[in-house]
Amino acid sequence: KQEVTQIPAALSVPEGENLVLNCSFTDSAIYNLQWFRQDPGKGLTSLLLIQSSQREQTSGRLNASLDKSSGRSTLYIAASQPGDSATYLCAAAAGGGSNYKLTFGKGTLLTVNP
């Protein structure tokens, strides 16, 4: 059974700092890995998706990497802003087609202080 762990559970940084969020998963036979953002009381917004054959994906100030063999992914946020404050969730996808489903970590609560 896939288990996804995220560290740290919470992180507080000053505005402008670069930061790294970590995600680990126990079963390396993943289909892909996704990073989501969750604002309080809101749904999940997909940030980046890395296919199992890829090493990294970039979107603006966000860069996500994937190392399947070690069961790790990182989300790098450059030049953090107060608007980046949210919970960041990592999710490992198993299977494709009709068997596709996500296993989530508990998230990292990020606070960027002005």
Added chain:
Amino acid sequence: EPEVTQTPSHQVTQMGQEVILRCVPISNHLYFYWYRQILGQKVEFLVSFYNNEISEKSEIFDDQFSVERPDGSNFTLKIRSTKLEDSAMYFCARRTLGTDTQYFGPGTRLTVL
């Protein structure tokens, strides 16, 4: 991508009552999912649905739960005889054929008293 909408945003019910959570509107040729998040816990997969059939379900999705598309558009999650531990945020998600990104709705907060 079109947004996923869910109704109601908040549902309060008495223990033992039945609730129906809705995911609207729905287009064709999509996979649909229900996930739940108990307060302070991980988002957990409940069930996936495609072509009017359940594709996969978790151990959480027992006989108390059911899903359907009663009118060909709305995608519903029914919880029979609710229990206190069913209190959670319930998220509907969709995925288009040929893509891998899941788009989540804003969720329905279910409170069982």
